[in-house]
Amino acid sequence: MKAGVVVFPDSNCDRDVMVALRAASGGEPVVLWHKESSVPPLDLIVLPGGFSYGDYLRPGAMAAHSPIMRAVKERATAGTPVLAICNGFQVACEAGLLPGALLRNASLKYVCRDVHLRVEQSQTVFTARYAQGQVVRIPVGHHDGNYVADAATLDRLEGEGRVAFRYVTPEGEPTAGANPNGSARNIAGVFNETRTVLGLMPHPERLADIRLGGTDGRAMFESLVEALA
Amino acid sequence: MTRFNMPMAQVARELGLSADEYRVLVDAIGREPTMTELGVASAMWSEHCSYKSSRVWLRQFPTQAPWVIQGPGENAGVIAIGDGLAAVFKMESHNHPSYIEPYQGAATGVGGILRDVFTMGARPIANLNALHFGAPDHPKSRHLVAGVVAGIGGYGNCIGVPTVGGLTVFDGGYDDNILVNAMTVGLARADRIFTSAAAGIGNPVVYVGAKTGRDGIHGATMASAAFDDQAAAKRPTVQVGDPFTEKLLLEACLELMATDAIISIQDMGAAGLTSSSVEMASKGNVGIELELDRVPMRETGMNAYEIMLSESQERMLMVLRPGAEDRARAIFDKWDLDFAVIGRITGTGRLVLRVAGETVADLPLAPLADAAPVYRRPWVATPPRAILAAEDVVAPVGDGEALVRLMGGAHLASRRWVWEQYDHMVMADTVQRPGGDAAVVRIHGTGRALALTADVTPRYCLADPYVGGAQAVAEAWRNLTAVGAQPLAITDCMNFGNPERPEVMGQFAGCVEGMAAACEALRFPVVSGNVSLYNETNGVSIPPTPTVGGVGLIDDLDAMAIIAFKRAGEPVVLIGATRGHVGATLWLGAICARDDGAPPALDLAVELRHGDFVRGLIRGRRVSACHDLSDGGLLVGIAEMALAGDLGVALAPAPEDLPSHGWWFAEDQSRYLVTATPGEAKAIVAEAENQGIPACVVGTVGGDALTGLDGEPISLKSLRNAHEGWFPALMGEND
Amino acid sequence: MKARVHITLKDGVLDPQGKAIGDSLRRIGYTSVSGVRQGKLIELDIDEKDRRRAAAEVERMCKDLLANPVIESYAIELDGVG
């Protein structure tokens, strides 16, 4: 699998996701610098977590207008899978690759901790190694993860099976207490129409190594390697 | 500058120079200084930059060890950690700015200490923070806590360095002078350490990073003055941090450092361009010339004085190899940062500043440095207090109730509210997250790791500065040991009141002596540090607070310990002696509302012996959990292990020869708890006794409650509610 | 020419910041405050003398970058006058 990881000014989980891709033996990822306006042929594009341009206007807003994003959008439209994690999810929403927007957490605080997610859709290149309905433990680290979209959009996402993950209790219940940021309908991640773009707030690359306390995130990278190798 | 109309001597006073200091300055340079020269000199001679009150004392610190590559004197300390790698670290205070503007004050504190570390050529891999707030019910506390924590997180999270540990204290002694100490740890190749001494006559002096504005002019002098009620009126502008620019600066500097372009480099911290240029030139015994109109500026009409004293953040000064300018410029262009050649190194030994070709300052550097004031301020020792044994105090409540109150009180309640606002996992190497004895951060791509901790117990330092100073070092050493690390070195941040008061100077002197003794005995040298004096408002000084930041090495991550109970049925073994020392303990303060008594005595030879024994057990993979005992004593330690592992414990009865509160809550030093299989536990106790180390079984893991105290069992659930509920309640989140 | 852009959350989009400010104001005694919304104020200096062209230019900036139509509305003011 040939993966490319976009680096925006202030991306800071780019290295982490490259480590996870390598470990799942996705080969050596290439770095896609934000100032470039073309993308080499790739099996997967990753928009990593962190920040971009300090996220001073709205998270992801300025990065969505960088030269590389025009090229990424073209590729995504042509069907190249895009994995957008955390700030990447925010960039993808701002760029119109995914519906909705990510607002400040309802608590108004940055939140960094493990959360439980229910896999709502296991029939995709990103999630094939998970079972439908499986509950996994993956960390979040964000200030703006509060997913919003209008009711019609949310209904459409639900109806089309495009909700990827939901925040749940360890027992699998999508309660308010399990929701770290006030996200609509406890949504943690969504797909585009073709399920080839996944945006999610949690960081699978942060629990993909038993030394760090868990491996639930690894299956996502393994799914991709298996589907795209 | 309206001040131009005043006599220079009076301006000097306004800038914080005493009449004597001004006379010495005039003698040193042979004439009256210009306004710009006076600005430069007063900043260099401020307490913050010159350490004039503390220097004579700090010399006592042991700073050498075979693994020390760079001791105090550079931007950060450096130690060898094997495999050709080095750990680079330092701690710094941002107390006054954080009180005035908690978010920005704390944020720029983090920005400053990060720069100190990456200036040395290291990639920062972890941040810690030591916070001392006023009483929880003080009207400002909530606002300050919220702002400081958000500011630390705001900066560290954005730049992408995990904040993995620290300490958070609430005490009325800090009501008007909170302490915000930030520590950064970085990794570098041991043979690629960058330093600040300038060299090479004619070499270009280069400015990189953010533009210069009128921010924080006189921050260094502010950090050196006590607050009074008029402080609000005199407030200078507080700097605003820009972590985004700092992230670019970090990447650009590390990229340039991978080439051979840099001869020396220095960040612009307190007193900005003044201290960076003066320090680089004086360390290199050379001169330096700057064309100030070439400095990238954010505002128009800035004069030489303002340019030299601006404390705008996210800036660096470098001396480059001749001809390397274009290569360097290309890297800074790539990262969209300002880059300007603003001067050159000379052989004159002078600092020469020019604006539009005209000289505005021309100072001899050596006399300025040689004449810098050094004070041996008068001091009086803190009077010793009586030792308080358990028998001397009647327990007002039962042990179980005392435990729940302590675990759910200001001192010991969970700090989750704080560290969940810090990204403590970015870089994907955080092997032990906040909540244990020390944070453990893996050395990227290896099975080795650094263990990190920040510690100090101000109530001990107040009761007995010598013992308190020694204890701060010992506790850091113990926390590193408790995760299985070999403690290697410390950094410190000496936060004290007004040094012109003999009692405060006595506290300072006592703490330094105690720390020095502990560093010596534990082979735990000081490699960097910072002094923050004048933490005083309206004549009231803070409790003496020498924060210690410790760094240790774990050679094999498979042999690391955590505090969580692991398996039902395992005995809990206490290592170390319990004599029932209750003076200056948390129990005495929080439960008996008394703060008298001497702090627990500390025998450094015993500390070393017990620690080495426990580390041996961890490295031999003989224990399933380990925790050191500190605040709150034995029962608190057990409760913390139980909560972490979500497993209860059946406590063995307290020994007959002590009142039970002495057994459960005394804060005798040099103690650890470990769990192990029953067979292993027996062997450990026997082995300890053979070596003359007290050891005994104090309970057995199991169930979902603490049983064995007088009264009802204490369920883990109720204990957890008390422990986790306090901080959110303080912050009004349960309203 | 100076332009000011007011960016506010659309009606119906939850505004936790505004709510928190309202709660704090009431807590410290400003009980007459019934609702608070927080928005952004962006002040721009543009090298453009013509009001009509300036307005059109700022309008495009809002559409392109300054406001997110999914959640925000905006209002533009030129040189202090509507």
Place this chain on the structure above:
Amino acid sequence: MKARVHITLKDGVLDPQGKAIGDSLRRIGYTSVSGVRQGKLIELDIDEKDRRRAAAEVERMCKDLLANPVIESYAIELDGVG
């Protein structure tokens, strides 16, 4: 009564937000933008009919909570009129 408070950074205080937005606008082609400052807009509903009293009340809120005088200045508008 409705009140709007504009909170801006004082002159001379670094405004990383404004700088980043300006850079970004220029990068995407709005080269006529020479300076950008970002501030906050706070809209308040207050149960107070008297303009003078409302103005005084909001002024106090700014001093007490809404603005930090060390780095920020504020301007108050009542019901759309200065």
